[in-house]
Structures are given as structure tokens and as C-alpha cells.
Amino acid sequence: MSLRDKLLLAQAPLALALLLVGVVAVNTLGRVGRAGQDILADNYRSVLAMQRIGEHLERLDSAALFIVVDERERGQELAGAHLQPLEAELKVQEGNVTEPGEAEATSQLRRAWARYRSAYEAFAIAEAPEARRAAYFDALAPAFREAKAATQTLLALNQDAMVRKSDALQRKSRRVNSLMVTAVVVALVGGFLASASLTQRALRPVSVLSQAVRRLGQGDLATRALVQGQDEIAQLARDFNSMAEALQRYRRSSLGELLQAQASSQASIDSLPDPVVVFGVEGGVLNVNRAAEEVLRLSVEGGGALGQVAPEVREVLERVCSHVLGGKGPYLPRGYEEAVRVEGAEGDRWLLPRGSPVYGEAGGVVGATVLLQDVTRLRRFDELKNDLVATVAHEFRTPLTSLRMAIHLCAEGVVGPITEKQADLLHAAREDCERLQGIVDDLLDLSRLQSGRVVLEVRPVSTEAVLEAALAPHRVSAEERGVRLSMSQEPGLERVEADPDRLQLVLSNLVANAVRHTSHGGEVVVRARSDGERVRFEVADTGEGISPEHQQRIFEKFYRVPGANTGGAGLGLSIAQEIVQAHGGEMGLSSEPGVGSTFWFTLPSSLQAEGDS
Numbered sequence: 277m278s279l280r281d282k283l284l285l286a287q288a289p290l291a292l293a294l295l296l297v298g299v300v301a302v303n304t305l306g307r308v309g310r311a312g313q314d315i316l317a318d319n320y321r322s323v324l325a326m327q328r329i330g331e332h333l334e335r336l337d338s339a340a341l342f343i344v345v346d347e348r349e350r351g352q353e354l355a356g357a358h359l360q361p362l363e364a365e366l367k368v369q370e371g372n373v374t375e376p377g378e379a380e381a382t383s384q385l386r387r388a389w390a391r392y393r394s395a396y397e398a399f400a401i402a403e404a405p406e407a408r409r410a411a412y413f414d415a416l417a418p419a420f421r422e423a424k425a426a427t428q429t430l431l432a433l434n435q436d437a438m439v440r441k442s443d444a445l446q447r448k449s450r451r452v453n454s455l456m457v458t459a460v461v462v463a464l465v466g467g468f469l470a471s472a473s474l475t476q477r478a479l480r481p482v483s484v485l486s487q488a489v490r491r492l493g494q495g496d497l498a499t500r501a502l503v504q505g506q507d508e509i510a511q512l513a514r515d516f517n518s519m520a521e522a523l524q525r526y527r528r529s530s531l532g533e534l535l536q537a538q539a540s541s542q543a544s545i546d547s548l549p550d551p552v553v554v555f556g557v558e559g560g561v562l563n564v565n566r567a568a569e570e571v572l573r574l575s576v577e578g579g580g581a582l583g584q585v586a587p588e589v590r591e592v593l594e595r596v597c598s599h600v601l602g603g604k605g606p607y608l609p610r611g612y613e614e615a616v617r618v619e620g621a622e623g624d625r626w627l628l629p630r631g632s633p634v635y636g637e638a639g640g641v642v643g644a645t646v647l648l649q650d651v652t653r654l655r656r657f658d659e660l661k662n663d664l665v666a667t668v669a670h671e672f673r674t675p676l677t678s679l680r681m682a683i684h685l686c687a688e689g690v691v692g693p694i695t696e697k698q699a700d701l702l703h704a705a706r707e708d709c710e711r712l713q714g715i716v717d718d719l720l721d722l723s724r725l726q727s728g729r730v731v732l733e734v735r736p737v738s739t740e741a742v743l744e745a746a747l748a749p750h751r752v753s754a755e756e757r758g759v760r761l762s763m764s765q766e767p768g769l770e771r772v773e774a775d776p777d778r779l780q781l782v783l784s785n786l787v788a789n790a791v792r793h794t795s796h797g798g799e800v801v802v803r804a805r806s807d808g809e810r811v812r813f814e815v816a817d818t819g820e821g822i823s824p825e826h827q828q829r830i831f832e833k834f835y836r837v838p839g840a841n842t843g844g845a846g847l848g849l850s851i852a853q854e855i856v857q858a859h860g861g862e863m864g865l866s867s868e869p870g871v872g873s874t875f876w877f878t879l880p881s882s883l884q885a886e887g888d889s
């Protein structure tokens with residue numbers, strides 16, 4: 277049975293009750309109406325007939341009196357008008373005998389009337405006035421009174437019956453009234469209760485279904501709606517059950533696939549020999565590989581807090597993570613010097629950090645992966661190389677000095693006269709020696725800086741003096757190349773805390789590069805300004821610029837941009853960066869090929885603040 281039929285059926289008891297009440301009401305009202313009609317038909321008609329007969333009798337008596345006073349014509353005319361109607365009314369009464377005793381009273385009336393008629397006929401033919409009067413008083417008047425009395429009897433009889441019947445009708449209608457009220461109440465209550473219970477029964481599956489839907493919404497995919505039957509709700513419940521089953525199957529399969537995918541991605545990063553740490557967008561650790569657990573003693577189960585790892589490793593991880601999450605792109609180390617030392621059971625390890633962004637579907641950065649590449653061996657090689665370079669450079673110094681001296685003495689003709697050609701060759705040799713000496717000096721400088729053997733002599737220095745001293749050696753070459761040199765300094769920034777010679781060397785290297793890489797008509801500006809907690813120096817040029825692929829590597833030792841006009845061995849920027857870092861600062865650049873480059877570095881201004889106060 278369909279839900280519609282069930283709901284219709286549920287209304288049936290109420291409708292049935294109403295029908296029953298209606299039938300009873302119609303029936304009862306019909307009976308009451310018929311009883312009223314009976315009264316009208318049985319008695320009221322007789323009452324009417326008796327009243328009319330009484331009136332006719334009165335008129336006939338008046339007609340007789342007219343005749344008595346000798347107005348015969350008028351009397352006979354009046355009598356003629358009432359004789360027939362009275363007869364007719366008497367017939368009506370004879371046909372409407374309904375009450376006990378009424379038949380006798382009616383025949384009594386009939387007899388009285390017959391007597392009156394015969395007396396009237398005798399009276400009508402009497403000519404003499406005395407005879408008429410005697411006929412009237414002796415026969416007609418008594419017959420009149422007799423007929424009148426019979427009429428009164430019948431009238432009273434019927435009126436009494438009317439009163440009696442009307443009383444009975446009234447009582448009956450009162451009974452019917454209360455019966456009707458009771459019937460209505462019983463029918464309505466019964467019908468309502470039956471309808472409510474049927475409706476509830478029809479709708480119980482809806483609540484079963486709704487409970488199942490609620491449980492499914494709360495994540496209980498095993499829930500099912502148990503509804504029997506063939507109606508729409510049962511169909512809906514079956515559809516719901518198949519949906520829940522499909523969802524459960526999907527969850528099982530997608531969960532399985534997800535777990536499989538997770539396991540394989542975990543296995544992939546676990547297979548890497550180097551520690552890998554994955555950060556979420558908020559900077560919390562989302563995942564680590566086995567190497568990270570072993571080497572860094574970092575685990576996601578422990579809440580992934582970086583507090584467990586050694587402070588220097590934590591500092592590196594946080595720096596790389598904030599670089600990547602800050603939207604600055606992948607983090608690439610500048611050299612092995614960035615490697616961080618981690619103590620382990622098999623000795624110390626050196627780990628070089630690299631960071632790559634994890635992109636979300638919308639293209640935004642949603643995390644960062646930091647790989648700590650084990651460069652222990654490479655770093656050892658680098659150290660060996662540095663040592664070798666430093667040793668070689670050191671060993672070069674003494675012979676180079678003698679070589680320079682010898683060339684100088686020869687070139688100056690101290691050891692004998694030389695030809696012009698010999699002089700040219702000696703000049704060229706002297707220039708190469710100078711260059712070689714510069715490279716050797718740079719290498720030794722760099723090796724000292726890298727090994728931390730350089731002790732900085734930090735003191736308050738006039739910013740203007742440093743800038744001026746850095747620009748001065750390059751003014752001539754800048755003028756020769758047609759490059760404008762200028763400096764600008766933020767008002768109020770009078771002093772900076774630094775090793776003046778080293779700071780000047782950094783600035784001088786940057787200005788030399790800027791002038792060298794800027795063509796005729798270009799400009800080089802050196803600026804100094806305060807940048808929050810730091811003092812920021814900038815050397816900006818309008819030169820050839822550096823393409824992005826070289827920008828990352830430009831601070832590496834011996835790195836030179838291929839094909840660029842360069843005079844050095846690719847050590848200037850490495851030395852400058854080492855000096856800045858030794859001051860606790862940072863160095864970087866922004867450059868656009870064809871537009872120009874800006875090299876910048878910052879120095880902590882805490883000492884400068886103290887110097888000001």
C-alpha cells in the first residue's frame with residue numbers, strides 16, 4: 277500500500293465517525309420533524325374544523341334570529357352561506373378521528389347537527405311570527421347549544437392532545453439533543469484517536485529513516501534504516517541503505533588507497549638516506565623520514581616539536597622553513613659553510629639544508645620540505661681543498677715576493693740596461709704578478725675568515741667616512757669609464773659598529789664590481805640606512821645585471837658569470853659575504869639583466885644603538 281493510501285486510510289475513522297454522526301442526526305431530526313407534523317395533521321386540523329364549525333353555528337344562529345325578527349330574506353341568505361361549509365368541515369372532522377373518545381364525540385356532533393338541521397327546516401317553514409319564535413326557542417336554540425357543546429368537547433379533546441403531544445415532543449427533542457452531543461463527542465474522540473494511531477503507524481518508518489540519516493551524518497557508515505513494506509518510505513529506506521553501503525565501500529576503498537599512497541610516500545622518503553622534514557603552512561612538523569628520526573631525534577608522534585632537536589639544527593630548520601613559507605621560493609645553500617654539525621654515535625655529521633615549497637591545488641604554498649643533505653665527506657673535501665688552497669697560497673707568497681722584487685729590479689734597470697721590448701715584457705710580467713699577489717692575498721684572507729681565525733676589531737665608525745673611503749679608490753676608474761659615482765646616507769645614521777677596514781673592504785669590492793659591470797653613462801650609488809634592528813648598506817648600479825640562474829651561485833668561491841667582463845678570480849663576493857657574516861649580518865642581491873643590480877648587506881645595529889646613547 278502506498279504512503280498516500282495509508283495516510284488516506286488513517287483519515288477514514290474520523291470520516292466514518294462524522295458520517296455516523298451525520299446519519300444519526302438526519303434520522304433523529306426526521307423523526308422529530310415527523311412527530312411535529314403528526315401533531316399538525318392529527319389535532320391541529322380538528323381544532324381548526326371545530327373552530328370553523330363553531331363560527332358557522334354562530335352565524336346560523338344569527339340567521340335564525342334574523343328570521344325570528346322577520347328579516348327572513350337576510351336570514352335565509354346568511355344561513356345559506358354557512359350550511360354547506362359547516363357540512364364540509366364536519367366531514368373533515370369525521371375523516372380525522374385520531375384521539376381516543378374522539379369518534380364518539382364526533383358522532384355526537386353529527387347527531388346534534390342532524391337535530392339542528394331538522395329543527396331548522398321546521399323553523400324555516402313556520403309562517404307566523406309566534407310559531408317561528410316558539411320553533412326557535414323550543415327546538416332550534418337547544419339543538420344549537422347541543423351542537424356547540426359537542427364542538428367544544430371535540431375542540432378541548434384535540435387541544436389537550438396537542439398540549440400533551442407537544443410536551444412529549446419537547447422531552448424527546450431534549451433527549452435527542454443530549455444523545456446527539458454524546459454521539460458527536462464519542463465519534464470525534466474515537467475517530468481522532470483511531471486516525472492519530474493510524475497516522476503514527478504510517479509515519480513511524482519516517483522517524484526510523486530520519487534517525488538513520490542522523491547517524492550517517494555523524495559518521496556511522498554502518499547504520500541502516502530497517503523499514504518493511506512496499507510504500508514510498510520503504511523504497512526511500514532501501515535507497516538510503518544502498519547509498520550507505522556504497523559510502524562504506526567507498527570509504528573502505530579510498531581509505532585503503534589513501535593508506536597505501538601514504539605508506540608508499542612514507543616509504544619513498546624513508547628510503548632517502550638524508551633527513552627530510554615536512555612542515556605545514558603554520559610551520560609545524562607534519563612528517564619526517566626515518567633518517568630524520570635517527571639523526572635529528574625528531575618524531576611526529578612526539579608532537580613534531582622542534583624543541584627536541586639540537587639548537588643549531590633547529591635554527592637552520594626554522595630559517596629554511598620561514599624562507600620557503602615566506603614565499604621566497606626554494607632555499608638553496610650558498611656553500612658547504614652553511615652545513616650544520618650534528619653529533620652522532622659514528623662521529624659528527626655535517627648536514628647541508630635545502631628547502632622546497634609544497635604547493636596546494638590552488639597554487640599557493642601549503643608547506644615546506646626541508647632536506648638536510650649529508651655533506652660530511654664533501655665538506656671534508658672542501659676543507660681539504662681550502663687547506664690545500666691556503667697552503668698553496670701561503671707557499672706562493674714568498675716566491676711571489678722574490679719574483680716581484682726581481683721583476684721590479686730588472687724593470688727599473690738596476691741590474692743592467694734593458695731594451696724597450698724587454699721593458700714591455702717585464703711590465704706585463706709585473707702586472708700578472710700583481711694580479712697573482714691579489715689572488716693569493718684574497719685566498720689567504722678567505723681561508724682565515726672561513727677558519728674563524730680573523731678577529732674583528734669592532735668599534736664605532738663614521739658611516740660617511742666608511743662610504744667615502746670605499747668610493748675614493750674607484751673615482752678615477754669610474755671617471756675613465758664615464759660612470760657617475762655617488763653616495764647617500766640616511767640623516768641621523770652617523771655611526772655604525774663594525775671593523776672599519778673590513779667594512780671598507782666589503783664596500784670597496786662591491787663598488788669595484790659595480791663600476792666594472794656598468795657601461796658608459798651609467799651610475800653607481802652607495803647608500804646606508806637604518807632598517808629596523810639593522811643598518812643596511814646598498815650598492816646599486818645601472819649596469820648589465822645578472823640573470824637569475826647565476827644570482828644563486830654568485831657568492832660561491834671562484835664563481836664567475838660565464839662570459840662577463842671580470843678582472844678577478846671570483847673571490848671578491850665570497851670574501852665580502854664572509855666578512856658580513858662574521859659581523860652577524862646577511863648579504864644578498866636583487867638584479868635584473870639589462871637594468872642593473874643592487875647588492876646589499878645588513879649589520880646588526882645593537883652596538884650602534886649603545887654607541888648613540
Ligand code: ADP
Pocket residue numbers: 785789790791793817819820821822830835836837840841842843844845846847848849850873
Ligand atoms: P670577481 O672578483 O671575479 O669580480 P666576484 O666574486 O666579485 O669575483 O664576482 C663574481 C661574479 O659576479 C663576477 O664574475 C661578475 O660576473 C659578477 N658580478 C659581481 N658584481 C656584479 C655587478 N655589479 N654587476 C654584474 N655582475 C656582477
